[in-house]
Amino acid sequence: MLARSEGAEVIVAGRNKAALEQAYDDPGITADVVDVSDDESIAELARRVGSLDHVVSTVSARARGTLAALERASLAQSLDTKVLGPLMLAKALAPRMNLGGSLVLFSGVNAFKVNVGYLGVAITNGAVDYLTRSLAVELAPLRVNAVSPGVIDTGAWDALGEEGKQEFFAHTGSTNPAGRIGTVDDVAHAVLFAMTNSFMTGMTLKVDGGEPLV
Ligand SMILES: NC(=O)c1ccc[n+]([C@@H]2O[C@H](COP(=O)([O-])OP(=O)(O)OC[C@H]3O[C@@H](n4cnc5c(N)ncnc54)[C@H](OP(=O)(O)O)[C@@H]3O)[C@@H](O)[C@H]2O)c1
DSSP states (O other): OHHHHTTOOEEEEESOHHHHHHHOOOTTEEEEEOOTTOHHHHHHHHHHHOSEEEEEOOOOOOOOBOGGGOOHHHHHHHHIIIIIHHHHHHHHHGGGEEEEEEEEEEOOGGGTSOOTTBHHHHHHHHHHHHHHHHHHHHSTTSEEEEEEEOSBOSSTTGGGHHHHHHHHHHHHHHHSTTSSOBOHHHHHHHHHHHHHOTTOOSOEEEESTTGGGO
16 A cells, blocks of 8 residues: 555455455555466466566465474475565566566565574575575566565464464563564555665565564
8 A cells, every 4th residue: 555655556466356356445456366376377467467667575374383393285385485486476577577676575583583483484584585685686687675574463463362462462562672563554664665765685674673683
């Protein structure tokens, strides 16, 4: 919505087009379909969108759990969704991107703060960081950056249950230097900055309340 308020024509794409249409009721926002684990689905999206300026990928399929609990299938899905998916998106969409355009990928705080129970999340987000820098060199002069959020209440923590979630948010907000958890707006402003700062590429912007510092 922030890009839209800056005058951008926006296409939001995901696996559930109807849900996206419901979430974004704005004539300047078009909903489309893509499954980033399916190369044909990515190719079809690329054909439909034609040319474009910026691509932002927020996909995720996180593999939380301790080493003893982790299964190969959930790790593979996490890496396939959040690392290989954006890589194949970049492959399909970069040739259609206008000069001055950029890609923004999503990493996450667990790439920079080691926590037991987040091993799968850490290696996935760490790989996004390397993907960002590699694409920034290979796709230049297109710019490629990433945003690494800290804890944000997007629904991503709903599996903890309402009480568990509030406890987790209170703990994170009372122990990080920022003194609160983040908001969707905090992250959206970082994405807009990455899209519009024409001298920044290969960078991961940490919007995490300073959590890895303590
Ligand atoms: N929220 C946080 O606290 C936090 C912290 C650190 C990092 N992050 C990162 O920030 C980004 C956005 O976070 P979020 O909280 O909005 O994540 P989220 O609620 O888990 O959303 C992830 C999105 O990825 C989509 N997706 C999953 N697999 C897909 C596929 N194969 N093809 C297309 N779309 C697919 C899901 O759509 P469906 O509806 O189709 O499932 C969902 O909309 C993610 O990369 C996340 O890892 C978030």
